[in-house]
Amino acid sequence: MNPTTPTEPRVPKLTATRPFGILAEYLTPADVMHAAEKIRDAGFTRWDVYSPYPVHGMDDAMGLKNSKVGWFSFFGGVAGFTTGMSMIFYMNGWDYKLIVGGKPLFSPLYAFPVSYELTILFASFGSLLGMLFLNRLPRLYHPLLKSWRFKGVTHDKFYIVIETTDPKYSETQTRATLESTGPNHLEVVED
Amino acid sequence: MASHTTKVAPASESRLDLSKWSKLPMILIIVGAVGLAFAYFKGDGGAKQFAYSYLTAYMFFLSLCLGGLFLTLMHHLFDSGWSVPIRRITEHLAFLFPIMAILFIPIALCSHQIYDWMTMDPPDHSLHEKAALVNEKTWYIIAVVLFAVWSFLSWRLRALSLAQDKDGAAKWTRGMRFHSAWGIFAFGFSLTLAAIMWMKTIEHQWYSTMYGVYYFAGSVWVTLVTVYVITLALKKSGPLAGVAHRRQFHDLGMLFLVFTVFYAYIHFSQYFLIWNAAIPEETFWYVEREVGSWWQVGMLLLFGHFLIPFLTMLRIDAKLSIPIMIVMTVWAWICHYMDMAFNVLPHLLPKGYETHLADVGALCFIGGVLSMVFVKYLKSNPVYPQRDPRIAEAMGVYVKPATASVASNLEGHA
Incomplete structure (x- = not known):
């Protein structure tokens, strides 16, 4: 017996559930790549x-x-660049006028290093928060974590999941489409 | 645009015909030589104008050779896969150094016209302090040493690469890495010396500790976009059609964006430190460059050399757009040339920048000679490293490993 094949623990189901999607398992990256091309060409969107x-x-x-x-x-x-420039203008050239080193009260030159740092800082905030936002994260629970099979995703297995919310989803059609891509295993994951 | 499937261009696709440009280098050489000769013999100060114009154009083209050498060195030091298809181009660019050594002769002969300190008697205090480096004998010795190092390094890198085309042996790759390892140090020192001795000492009183890296940043910047269009031309005209893909253009465009920022960072830092410290023996250099139309040239560097390319190149599709990149290349050439003019010419033209016949002549002449040799290199050698260990990877082709038995053994255990 293959030692990496997970076995389902005997846990009683507590509540009636509805399907989240169909999970197809593949053994090699090449398999899952070709399968993904087929799913893409079939026009699925939520997968x-x-x-x-x-x-x-x-x-x-x-x-x-x-x-x-x-x-x-x-x-x-x-936003970072604008913040840096306007902050230094407000502090040094407006609110508390102070001559430093014989320089003008405000010059974009000496405001630049700070504006530049804030550009980088806010741009990285934008990247991180934008990524979290677009990925709909943080998310404390995902239906796939319920699937015992899905454990292999952190080891040596590759998966395609087509969700039931996909407009083209139909229990039988979608299952047939996935079967045509030659998966190692196919199962319905519940929400 | 699936990267794992190799698309073969249909035979009917019309290819870019470059043959009608084949006379261009010769025309440039003749036009340039006539222009230079005319400028040289024209009345008083003709020789001085000739020398300064020639040096400006020379430093512009030296940038391309140094940039080519740098990209070749980086390729080997990082063991890059993506840059294999463009490596022969950068090797050829670097191996223009022997030609550059010959083209340096007019500068060596006219050195007294350019460098005031060579004829300064008695020396001013600054020259007295810097005499250990800034003296005529050292200036000539350094020039000889620099061309010897550059020519040797670029010759070895290209010769080993060409040798690998024949048998594909791994020892050539090892050899190129060996030369790159010491070469990167030699490159850093030699480029800094060249920038200091040939450009910065025009006003020898000046201090700037970042002058070398400033010239470096601009050089690699203009080289990246030049390599981009050369690769594009070779792809469209045939030789690189199946070899250079989206990846190469994307990465060249990305590095161009990186060096746009890097150049701005370096040039701003140089300016800012001098502005902030406000010490006369440093500020005079920038004060001279705010006079008359030099102010506009400075603004061109600020907006044209940095802001416009920066905002344009942020998007991935811009890096892959042929019209944008061709316009950007010509724009980068103009900006880099004006950058060189900004460094070299204010000492000659204190009232403001003006274009002179000798400027155009020098650009045409050096450009013509170098492009003629470059095209000859391209025609007489394989256009990309034929048997580099990473060429298949760069082309996006999967080649089964020679020891396939290892892979199948593993599969059996799965």
Whole structure:
């Protein structure tokens, strides 16, 4: 018997549940890549690929477009730069006028290092928060964590899950589509 | 745009025809030589104008050779995969150094026209203090040493790479890494010396501890975008059609953005420290560069060299857009040339920048000679490293490892 195959613990089900999606397991990155291309071409929208490590080319295979996180970074950076400039102008050139080293009360030159640091700081805040926001994180619970099979995602298995909320989802059709991609195992995950 | 499937261009696709440009280098050389000769013999100060114009254009093209050498060194030091298809281009750019050594002769002959300190008698206090480095004998020795080091390094890197084309042996890669390891130190010192001896000593009283890295940042900046268009031309005209992909263009564009920021960071730091300290023997250099139209040139560097490329290159699709990148390349050439002018010419033209016949002549002449040699290099050698260990990886082709038995053994245990 294959020692890595997980066995289902005997836990009694407490409540009646509805399906979250269909989980298909693959053994190699190549398998899951080809399967992802088929799912992409079939026109599904609410689905994802899960793997223990990044698989090169998966973005294209899934038809994912460039992430929108860059916009959060950009506007974070703009906000940081503006904050730095206006903060120093307010403090040194307006609220408490102070001559330092014979320099003008306000000059973008000496405000620049601080503005530059704040550009980087706010841009990284924008990136992090934008990423969390777009990923709908933090999230304390995910239905897939209930699946005993899904344990392999942190080890050596690859998964595709098509969620029931997908407009093209139908219990039988979707199962047939996934079966045609040659998965190692197929199961319905409950919410 | 699936990266794991190799798309073969249909045979009917029209390829860029570069043959009609084949006479261009010769035309440039003739036009440039005539322009330079005309400027040189024109009345008083012709020789001085010639020398300064020639030095400006020379430092511009030296940037491309140094940038080519740097990218080759980096490729080997980082064991890069993506840059294999463009490596022959950077190797050729670097191996223009022997030609640059010959092209340096007019500067060596006209050195008295450019460097006041060579004829300064008695020396001023600053020159007296710096005499250990800033003296005529050392200036010539350094020039000889620099060209010897650059020529040797770029020659070895290219020769080993060409040798690997024949048998694909791993020892060549090891050899290139060996030369890159000592080469990067030699590169850093030699570039700094070149920038200081040939540009900074025009006004020898000045101090700046970041002058070398300033020239370095601008050099690699302009080289990246130049390599981009050369790769693009070779892809569209055929030789690199199946070899250079999205990856190479994306990464070159990305590095161009990085060096846009890096150059701005360095140049701002140099300016800011001098502005903040406000010591006369440092500030005079920038004060001279605020006179007349030099102010506008400074603004061009601020907005044209940094802000416009920075905002343009932020987007990934801009890095992959052919029209944007071609415009950006020409723009970068203009900005880098004006950067060189900003460094070299104010001593000659204290009232403001003006374009002179000799400027155009020097650009055409040196550009013509270098492009002629570069095209000859391209034609007489394989256009990319044929048997580099990473060439398949760079092309996005999967090649089964030679020891396939190991993989199948592992699979059996799974």
